[in-house]
Amino acid sequence: xxxxxxxxxxxxxxxxxxxxxxxxxxxxxxxxxxxxxxxxxxxxxxxxxxxxxxxxxxxxxxxxxxxxxxxxxxxxxxxxxxxxxxxxxxxxxxxxxxxxxxxxxxxxxxxxxxxxxxxxxxxxxxxxxxxxxxxxxxxxxxxxxxxxxxxxxxxxxxxxxxxxxxxxxxxxxxxxxxxxxxxxxxxxxxxxxxxxxxxxxxxxxxxxxxxxxxxxxxxxxxxxxxxxxxxxxxxxxxxxxxxxxxxxxxxxxxxxxxxxxxxxxxxxxxxxxxxxxxxxxxxxxxxxxxxxxxxxxxxxxxxxxxxxxxxxxxxxxxxxxxxxxxxxxxxxxxxxxxxxxxxxxxxxxxxxxxxxxxxxxxxxxxxxxxxxxxxxxxxxxxxxxxxxxxxxxxxxxxxxxxxxxxxxxxxxxxxxxxxxxxxxxxxxxxxxxxxxxxxxxxxxx
Amino acid sequence: xxxxxxxxxxxxxxxxxxxxxxxxxxxxxxxxxxxxxxxxxxxxxxxxxxxxxxxxxxxxxxxxxxxxxxxxxxxxxxxxxxxxxxxxxxxxxxxxxxxxxxxxxxxxxxxxxxxxxxxxxxxxxxxxxxxxxxxxxxxxxxxxxxxxxxxxxxxxxxxxxxxxxxxxxxxxxxxxxxxxxxxxxxxxxxxxxxxxxxxxxxxxxxxxxxxxxxxxxxxxxxxxxxxxxxxxxxxxxxxxxxxxxxxxxxxxx
Numbered sequence: 001x002x003x004x005x006x007x008x009x010x011x012x013x014x015x016x017x018x019x020x021x022x023x024x025x026x027x028x029x030x031x032x033x034x035x036x037x038x039x040x041x042x043x044x045x046x047x048x049x050x051x052x053x054x055x056x057x058x059x060x061x062x063x064x065x066x067x068x069x070x071x072x073x074x075x076x077x078x079x080x081x082x083x084x085x086x087x088x089x090x091x092x093x094x095x096x097x098x099x100x101x102x103x104x105x106x107x108x109x110x111x112x113x114x115x116x117x118x119x120x121x122x123x124x125x126x127x128x129x130x131x132x133x134x135x136x137x138x139x140x141x142x143x144x145x146x147x148x149x150x151x152x153x154x155x156x157x158x159x160x161x162x163x164x165x166x167x168x169x170x171x172x173x174x175x176x177x178x179x180x181x182x183x184x185x186x187x188x189x190x191x192x193x194x195x196x197x198x199x200x201x202x203x204x205x206x207x208x209x210x211x212x213x214x215x216x217x218x219x220x221x222x223x224x225x226x227x228x229x230x231x232x233x234x235x236x237x238x239x240x241x242x243x244x245x246x247x248x249x250x251x252x253x254x255x256x257x258x259x260x261x262x263x264x265x266x267x268x269x270x271x272x273x274x275x276x277x278x279x280x281x282x283x284x285x286x287x288x289x290x291x292x293x294x295x296x297x298x299x300x301x302x303x304x305x306x307x308x309x310x311x312x313x314x315x316x317x318x319x320x321x322x323x324x325x326x327x328x329x330x331x332x333x334x335x336x337x338x339x340x341x342x343x344x345x346x347x348x349x350x351x352x353x354x355x356x357x358x359x360x361x362x363x364x365x366x367x368x369x370x371x372x373x374x375x376x377x378x379x380x381x382x383x384x385x386x387x388x389x390x391x392x393x394x395x396x397x398x399x400x401x402x403x404x405x406x407x408x409x410x411x412x413x414x415x416x417x418x419x420x421x422x423x424x425x426x427x428x429x430x431x432x433x434x435x436x437x438x439x440x441x442x443x444x445x
Numbered sequence: 446x447x448x449x450x451x452x453x454x455x456x457x458x459x460x461x462x463x464x465x466x467x468x469x470x471x472x473x474x475x476x477x478x479x480x481x482x483x484x485x486x487x488x489x490x491x492x493x494x495x496x497x498x499x500x501x502x503x504x505x506x507x508x509x510x511x512x513x514x515x516x517x518x519x520x521x522x523x524x525x526x527x528x529x530x531x532x533x534x535x536x537x538x539x540x541x542x543x544x545x546x547x548x549x550x551x552x553x554x555x556x557x558x559x560x561x562x563x564x565x566x567x568x569x570x571x572x573x574x575x576x577x578x579x580x581x582x583x584x585x586x587x588x589x590x591x592x593x594x595x596x597x598x599x600x601x602x603x604x605x606x607x608x609x610x611x612x613x614x615x616x617x618x619x620x621x622x623x624x625x626x627x628x629x630x631x632x633x634x635x636x637x638x639x640x641x642x643x644x645x646x647x648x649x650x651x652x653x654x655x656x657x658x659x660x661x662x663x664x665x666x667x668x669x670x671x672x673x674x675x676x677x678x679x680x681x682x683x684x685x686x687x688x689x690x691x692x693x694x695x696x697x698x
Contacts, residue, residue, distance in 0.1 A: 066497065
């Protein structure tokens with residue numbers, strides 16, 4: 001297969017590493033020839049999960065065919081390179097939706113399985129892997145195996161959340177959820193501080209199928225952790241108003257055409273944006289209707305938004321803290337962040353439900369915090385190490401799909417089922433052919 | 446005679462060499478117009494995957510079957526089976542092509558494969574299509590040739606010669622079928638981002654297969670007989686064709 005050696009990065013644009021890219025167009029060409037290989041879908045993991053420095057990276061973007069769609073039972077089978085965006089184009093008009101969706105639809109199906117992604121409904125419906133009926137996995141010896149939650153169970157749960165390290169995910173069969181319209185009903189609830197925000201998120205009365213909290217990361221002192229809880233659900237036909245056409249504004253798409261200079265996002269500009277956003281969105285007292293697109297994928301409307309963080313890129317730090325210690329843990333993290341005087345443009349808090357069966361899956365019952373931190377200097381990494389310590393003290397973990405800098409030691413301490421996973425990895429890939437920059441950094445495999 | 450422009454609903458289109466990126470994009474563009482499709486190539490697994498994808502996304506009927514351009518003795522049987530399944534066959538897109546490797550010029554057995562796939566096989570199946578449409582007094586034939594066929598260069602002249610022969614063949618066919626109301630369009634893509642060109646050094650102005658596929662289908666709505674894709678390749682090739690041979694032979698191309 002022809003290859004192209006070129007420097008690439010994840011969505012965070014850090015790190016940038018030269019990799020040997022191959023881009024098969026045929027399903028039969030999804031294979032590991034020899035040596036180390038990692039599959040890469042849309043490159044939307046943030047750090048080095050889909051990088052393989054000076055080694056082979058297999059781009060799956062052209063192996064993206066929809067193979068089966070059962071519109072009666074809501075079951076879809078597709079090649080792993082297919083994006084959620086293209087899946088939605090097909091299923092939404094037929095009355096179906098993704099059971100779980102991350103904050104961008106420009107991700108591949110294979111990536112969703114490999115990172116066992118979660119959405120705003122994790123506290124009710126679990127993570128992506130919980131809705132996968134079957135995976136066709138291409139192993140190191142070239143054999144294709146079908147694993148399901150009932151057959152080759154161990155390999156299935158090692159692959160769900162397995163960061164592509166058990167083999168190449170070729171095909172995925174997914175159970176969809178029925179919807180009656182493409183609209184969401186959204187309700188915003190503002191909270192002046194972290195405690196109040198937690199309180200609102202725990203309120204069963206307010207809670208909806210999808211719940212997420214935006215946090216003003218610039219607020220400190222008595223306003224630390226102020227934010228808006230955003231609850232939503234798919235609108236049923238009975239809820240549709242008669243004057244629908246007047247209520248829905250067509251959404252507009254934008255693009256960031258160049259790298260912003262390093263000073264564009266500074267504590268002042270970020271704080272100004274956050275205050276405005278808090279006032280505007282927090283002031284929406286009544287439920288409103290929204291298309292599913294701006295609700296689930298607000299940032300997809302701005303192509304290349306990662307360029308906002310400038311050339312040096314950014315790190316998205318996402319961690320989860322178990323329920324029992326969540327409030328103090330998150331407060332400690334925010335205190336540390338605000339003491340560092342490093343601006344985070346985005347801070348998102350979500351509730352996660354019970355831990356799934358994926359052996360290296362990120363979610364556990366608790367609260368997950370995500371921060372976007374631009375890389376200005378090496379000091380950021382010192383801060384992130386401190387955050388790791390806080391996360392560890394509170395029994396939490398860091399999300400590998402976002403990670404670019406965790407230590408192997410911290411990884412071992414956070415992912416307690418690693419040994420179980422490793423046993424299966426050694427069985428299916430004894431030579432550790434499926435490896436990535438992330439797996440070498442974390443000494444996985 | 447009234448000439449029919451474009452392709453419309455329910456008309457059936459045969460795509461030969463349907464598993465390449467350009468062919469797949471062309472098939473998708475036809476499906477988006479509502480055309481029924483017959484996809485043909487040597488790779489049954491790929492055909493099944495592409496056919497399922499197009500059927501599920503566009504709701505058009507998609508048939509597929511095995512076709513080997515180099516096995517010319519099988520072409521008649523193949524074409525009959527296509528017409529049997531799709532009696533309303535109204536157009537053919539010849540999309541197969543084989544680049545081979547550039548050393549083929551020194552080893553004729555490798556070069557012969559390039560000629561067999563790109564020219565002999567094409568002439569064989571197109572003669573059957575031409576007779577069929579000529580008898581019906583309607584239809585279209587789109588042949589995907591290459592800018593490489595416009596002038597021989599040391600780096601790929603076996604491929605260029607075979608594609609150049611295909612371009613001449615299509616030109617003659619166009620002349621023959623004009624009075625029968627059958628359109629023959631020669632498409633000459635420049636650099637397209639496909640498996641054929643992936644990782645090659647020195648490429649510029651590379652087009653996406655989606656863009657090329659859409660433009661191939663749109664060429665039916667226009668009157669041009671020879672279509673360079675994207676359009677600026679017409680002018681790039683115009684310049685290249687007009688470099689005097691005494692200079693051209695000294696160039697490293």
